[in-house]
Amino acid sequence: MPSPQQARAQASAITSGKIAPEVEAAPTSQLRTLFDRPRLSPGQRRIAQYLIEHITEAAFLSITDLAERVGVSQPSVTRFAAAVGFSGYPALREKLQSIALGTLAGPAEEDRANELQAAVDAEIENLENLRRDFADPDRVIAIGRELSASTPLTVLGLRISASLAEYFAYAARRIHPDVRLVTLGGTVAYDALLQSREAGGTWVLAFSLPRHAQETLTAVRVARGAGLRVALITDLALGPVADEADITFATGTGSRLVFDSYAAPGVMAAALLQAMTDADPERTQARLESYEQISDQHQFFLRD
Template structure:
C-alpha cells in the first residue's frame, strides 16, 4: 500500500470490495474520522455493531499490518487538519523536558526515514532537470514554509542565475509572478496547514504555463494537484510545531544534486566569492572550522 495516500481515499477506493461489517466501519470512519482516530479497535467495533476482530481484519484488508497502524494514519490526518489550539490539546506525551526532547527528535528521525523510504528518484531527477533548463526559477513558500523557501533560494542563488524567492512585501505575490512564462519554473513548498495563498499562486503560475515543482508532504496534498513533478518529504507532527526537518533534508539533497550538475561553472564563481569574502572580512578567519556561508 502506498503510505503517502490519504487514508480516506484508500477507504473510498476499496469500499466496494469490503464485507458488510467492514463497510459499516468504513462509513463510520469517513463520516467521523475525528472520533474514530482515538477509539480502540474494541470501542470502534462496539460503536458500529461489529466485533473487534472485524475491525482488525478491516485494517488488514486496507493493507495495514494492524489496527494500530491504521489508527496512527488517522491521527496524522487529524493533526494535519486541526487548528493550532486543537493540536496543543493532542500533545499528551510531553510529561517532562527529557521526554519532550526524545519524542520530538524521534519524530523528526521517523520523518526522515519515511522520506528516504518513499522518495521517488525519477521525480527527483526530473525536478533537477526542469530547474536547470528553466529561464527563471521562482521559489514560493509562505508562513512556516517561508523558511524553507528562503534557505533554498539562498543556495540556489550561488548556483544559478535568475532565482527569485517570492515573498510577502510591497509587491503582491501575483505581481512578482506577473512576468513568468512557460519557460520558467515555480518551486512551490507547501505543508499543513496548507497556505491558501500559496495554492492560489501555484494555480496562477499553472495558468501562465510555468512548470511547477511541488515540495510537500503527500501526493494527495493540495499543492501536488498543481505540480508537474512532486517531491515528497514527511512532516508528521507531535504538537503545534511543524516538523520541517525532513523537508529541509530533501532540499539539501536537491541543492547538492544541482551543484553537481553545475560543478565546473560554479568553481570559478566560488573562487571569486572566496576572494571577496576574504577582502571584506565576511568570516572569522581565526576559526579554522569556519567553512559555512551563513
C-alpha cells in the same frame, strides 16, 4: 458513558486485581497515535499535549474545566474533538477515559520516551522514509537539471513555508545566476510569477507545508496559467496543491510538538540543491569560487 464516579470505581477494581486489563500499547503511545494529525493548529496541539501529560485527571474533566486548564475556549475544545475524529467532546472524553483506566491499571509496556524524544523519533521515521525514496534518485536528478536550466528560477513559499523557501533561495543563489524568491501572496506573488515567465523562466519550486495556505494554491494556479511548470515540496502526495503541480516531492513533517518541524523537507530541499550543482558543474564551480573571493574580500564570515 460512565460517570466520573463509575469510571474511578472501575479504575479501583482494575488496580485491585478484580478486573484483568486488556493488553495494549502504552497509554501515551495511544494518545500520540490518536492526536498525530499534521493539520492540527498550534492551539489544538496545546490541548493534545495537556491531555497526554495529564491523562488520568484530564479524562474526567468537563469541557469547561478542560478549556480552563489549557487556557482555550470551549468551542476550541469542541473543534479539537472533531479534528481528531470524534463527533464531539463527550465522545472524545469516553475514549480518553478508557485510556485513562489503562493508565491506572499499569501499561503493558512502559513508555519511557518523553514528548521531546517522541518528536525526534517521529522525525527519524520521516527521514527513514525519505531515505527509501532516495533509493531511486532519478526523479530528483531530473528536476534538479530543470531547475538549474530555468533562468530566472522562482522559489515560492508563503506563511510557514517561507522559511524553507528562503533557505533554498539563499543557497541556490550561490550556484544559479537569477533566483527570485516569493514569500508574499496575493497580487505581489502574481506580479513576481508573471514577470519571471516574461523574463524567460520555465520553472517554479514551491513549498507547501502544514497548515497549507490558500494563497499557495492560488499562486501555483497563477504560475501554471502563465506557462510556468511547478515542482512542489510538501507533506502530502494528494491534495489541491499537489494536484496542480507538475511534480510533487512528498515527505513527512514532524507534528508531535505545538509547531511543526521540517527535518525531512529540509533534506529534500538540500537534495534538489545538490542535483542543481551536479547539473552544471562548471557554472557551479565558477560561481562558488567567485563567491568565496568576494566573501573573503568583504569579510562576510568570522574566521576560525
